[in-house]
Each structure stands twice: as C-alpha cells, then as structure tokens.
Amino acid sequence: MKIKDIINQDKFSKNIRLEIFKKILSENLKITNEKLLIIGDKGLNDNLVAPIMTNAYALAAEELGIKYETIYQNYKARSEPADDVVVKKISSLPKKSVLVINISNRVGNLQSIGKSLRTYIKENQHRFVSSSSLGSVRNEMLPFIIDCLDVDYKALDSKTKQLKEKITSANEINVTTKAGTDLTFNIKGVECCSASGVYTEPGTGGNLPGSEVYMPPLRNNVEGTLVIDGSARIKDRTILVKHPIRVDIKKGFIHNISGGFEAKLLRDTLEWAHLKSKHPETIWRIGELGIGLNNKAKIIGSTIIDEKAYGTAHVAIGSNAWFGGDIKSIIHLDQVFKEPIIKLDGKLLKY
16 A cells, blocks of 8 residues: 555544644645645554654645645664655755654654754754654544644744743743652753744744743753653653653752663663763753643653643753753653643742
8 A cells, every 4th residue: 555545544534634734834834835845754563643644734735736745764763864865855955945744753864964954944944843753653543633733823822932931031940740850940041942833934843733832951950850750752762651750860960760660761761872972971961841831732652742731841851952052962852741830930830
C-alpha cells in the first residue's frame, strides 16, 4: 500500500477533519503565494499518525490551491541523519517559504546544511509548524490529536503573550506539586518565550498542538527537587510514568535520579548522552521550564501533546541555545509533571 493511500482507508478517513488542517494553513501560517514543503515519515511499526497527518495537510493544501510538495523519509532515531532528499528539498526552498513537519520521532540530523533547522529557517525567513514524537501515538488516538489542534488560537495567542510578559518581568519563579516537586528558578533578566501555534511572521515557527510558555533559566540558578509524574522523554521515545521519578538539582545541575524502572531509563539515557557528547557537562543541565496552556490536550505519552496540556508543567534537560539560553547540548529531553502551583516573586500565578 502506498503511503498516499493511507488516508483514504475508511477507518482513517472518517477521523480526518480537513477543515482543521485548512485552518492551520490559512490562518495559523497565513499561506498565500509561498512554496509549502510538507515533510513526513512512514510511521513507526503500525503507528501511522505521522503519515496520516502529512496526507491531511497535503489534501488541505490542494483544496486551498496552495503550491505544495510532500516528501517522506524513514523513521529517524536520535543522531541519525535526515534523508538526502529532505536535506536537498529544504536547502532548495526559496526564501520566505513554509514548512509543515509531521514525524514519528525527529527529522534527523541536518548538519549538512551547516546549522540547526530552526536557525536555518530563521535566517531564510521561512515559517514552520512541526509535530514530532508521533510514533508513540496509537492510530485510534488520531481523533484526539486532531481535537487538540482545534482550539481558539486567537484566544491562546493573547493568553500566552500576557503570561509571557508576567514571567519576563519576574526575578524568581517557584514551582511546587503535591507529588513533591519544589523547584526555584532565578529568571532575572530572562526573556520568556511563547508558542501559541500562530506563526505568520517570517522566521517564526513552533510546535503544534499549541500552546505553552517557556523560558531558559540562568545556568547555575535552579535549585530543588523535580518529581516527574506525567511523562518522561528518554533516548528515542516518550514513556508514561507509573512510578514517579525524583530528580535532585543543585545550581542547575542534576545530582541524583531515583525511583523505579522509569528512573533507570532516564538515567541510562543521560549516561548514554554523556558518553556521546563532546561537552558531557551539558547533559546534566536543566535547560527549560515550560507551562502548558492547551485545555484540550492531556498526557498520553507523546511529548508534543503532553507538554502542552493545561494543568501541567515541564522541565527540559539539556540544550536551550535556540531559545535564548547558553546551554548547547546534544539532547533536549522534556519531563512533564502534573498540577503545578506556580509563584512569581512569591505571588501565586493565576492563569
């Protein structure tokens, strides 16, 4: 069976709400005469959400009369290079083009273009949306994924911007949970970022579903305990956490990881990355605090969804250089936890 025929199967096509994909192309990205490149893969085992969504965007573009091209590659594990055809197509895009990416894990290493994908997109004034780690999503979850995309982006855009301003103006943020998280971040002078899912300006882009606010804490200024009780991103997949993972942090550096089987998987991932990295000290650094704002999302074991769920927060281990931090690492692993209580400079943050 050809990939392009997947969406035409009755069991999948009835779940595709094409108007949602058309709205993303026409409103979130505001595509007019630009070239659109849609990048997908062939799924992971029997999980075909990534190719199904890729097809949905292609059909949406066709109905809207948008000039587009669709390319597929094989599933990419961490550190694997992207297929040559993907690199070639990205490199040949005219300035101010648009990319839509739906992948089961990651696009793959793009070192051959000389920089990270986000940097390349910014420099060439492209726009993009991406949905990654879809390989852990079962096909029957497709209607839920599409529902997470069907939100009031105008309202979310306003909300994320307001929250971004509040956090940017603060000096310290404290996060606690009933499960035991108690973390303090020094964020004096740090610019908070927002990802609402609306990317109409050249050089912008981000993940879908939206939305979240996130920030790179000062390198040596994260203290306390993180208890991961939602989902954990490890080497090449996301796992739902049944036995909470405790992470002890001093001066922004992970000192201990404890818990059950999930804790071992996270620790093994960091030890693997430590051996692979030219700068192993960056592997154990806390690179991000993020807050989910999408009230249709929930924790399902796919980072791209989990971290956006309202009523969650996440801490990422590793790199933050692409959003204003100074940590350059070969990993960026989001760890999601539930029901955060957040205070800015000692005052409860209501959102």
